[in-house]
Amino acid sequence: MKAVRLKEYGDDINKVVGIDQDVEVPELSPGKVLVKVHAAAVNPIDWKITQGYTSQGKDLESPVTLGGDFTGTVADIGECVTEYGKGDDVYGTAIFLAGGSGAYAQYLSTDTKMIAKKPENANNLEAAALPLVGVSALDVITKKIKLQEGQKILIHGGSGGIGSMAIQIAKHLGAYVATTARADKTDYLRELGADKIIDYKNEKFEDKLSDYDAVFDTVGGDTYKRSYQVLKKGGIIVSMLESPDEELMNKYQVNAEGQFTQISTDSLQKLAELYDRGVVTVNVDRAFPMDKAVDAMAYQRDSSVKGKVVIEID
Template sequence: MKAAQISEYGKDVVKINPDAEMPELSSGNVIVKVHAAGVNPIDWKITEGYLGQALSDNFPLTVGDDFAGTVEEVGEDVTEYTKGDNVYGSGGVRMGGSGAIAEYLVTGVNLISKKPEDASNHEAAALPLTGVSAVDVIYNKIKLEKGQKILIHGGSGGIGSMAIQIAKHLGAYVATTARKDKVQYLKDLGADEIIDYKDEVFEEILKDYDAVFDTVGGDTYKRSFKVLKKGGVIVSMLGQPDTELMNKYQVNALGQFTQTNSDSLKKLAELFDDGAIKVYIDRVFPLDEAAEALKYQRDNSVKGKVVIEIN
């Protein structure tokens, strides 16, 4: 089978292996024929060695986490799925799968769910990591309620795009930071207020917010504490919570490490099929151009998601 793989860490090291080994089925797992794979920043970060030597024992390593596909085989003790089921979720090596940017993958049933009925394969493949991150933060960490105000940094990215839509679905007032060329896109997502981070200082414009969802990190994260009211909450996708700033501003600061799971994927599918969220796909690449897809994700300000078509 074909698979996008690396045999070492570095920039631009992804190669297509036309003779990759088929994944082996084991108890509690399924083999999936992959139709499409979603590209996330973690994918190119892994290829460049950001996870250190944690995955190097798996060389050659098949790249990719998110996918949509059809169940080909089910392992022992698997009762939730049968051959022919349309599923989506995570098949990443870091989660115990065999890698998603390949014609076939093996993954655990705890990392997948039935594909949203109304979603195309491209849309479903773009959902898992970004969608689960947004669901977990908005529903479980922030516990956002109708009428509350939330600032979402990086609103045009994959996670930000999902978070804006979910927050609006819950009836919140949503502000976001982005570049000028993303304004119309963010309005279409439902953002109430869009701040150009290059020409405007968001912490001088926004006050007394209930929550901040940070997907940018660095100085943006630190400045965001000024936006919150006392007792507010800030959740960041990057780095550990800053306890000094948390105590200074009397707010709650939390970190987010997303672990894709069946329950969150089911909730995500419900939101999609109910029309609460849409998937915005920036660009689709064929499997043979997987390296270009990861590079495009890394080097550009992507609007929504990048997807690789497999089968």
């Protein structure tokens, strides 16, 4: 089978990642399923892996297949698997860091605890785009922030994959949503339901917002530190990228948490329900054929993406 594989770590993605035409189909083990892949999404973690961000200084012992988020059809099941059968359409993650075989391949193997039945109303590109961004937004908004009707939240990076999902979930819960993005994304963000849009290139959000109940940060760096200023006392900031800053927490008398998303069957089922009810949608900014997977990763890394980038495997 064909697979997109990382052979060594390096900054030049074109040199370290390539299409391998002769990779063995993953072997099944108990509790896992073999899936014929239809589409896989690109997340920042995918190209960060190629640069060694998760390697802890270790060299690759052998090539690994990249990719996490996917949708496909169950081709075979391992021992002890009773929840799924051949022919079931599923979605979830198969990232090798969590024990999967990698999603940028014609076939993958992954644990049943990291997949669920595909949303009925989603096509393959949409379903592949959902898992990481949808579960991240759902976890942060409902579990960590515990956003309530009438509260105010600032969501950074509103036009990105996680930000766009977070806006929709927050609006569904009845919150007032402010977001930061480029000016050319205004119409898109209005469609998602954003109440106030701040052009981060030309405006300082901390000068325009105050007394907010929550901030959801998907940007990090200086944006994260400045965000403490907009919170009311007792408010909360959750970041996808940064660890809590105790000095700023004490200064502004707010709470702070980091987010490390772990995809599970339960979270995927809740996400699929929201999708099928029309509560959330996902925008596929661009789809690439499998042979252009490296271009897809570079595009996600270097562009101002509106929603998600997806690779068509089948």
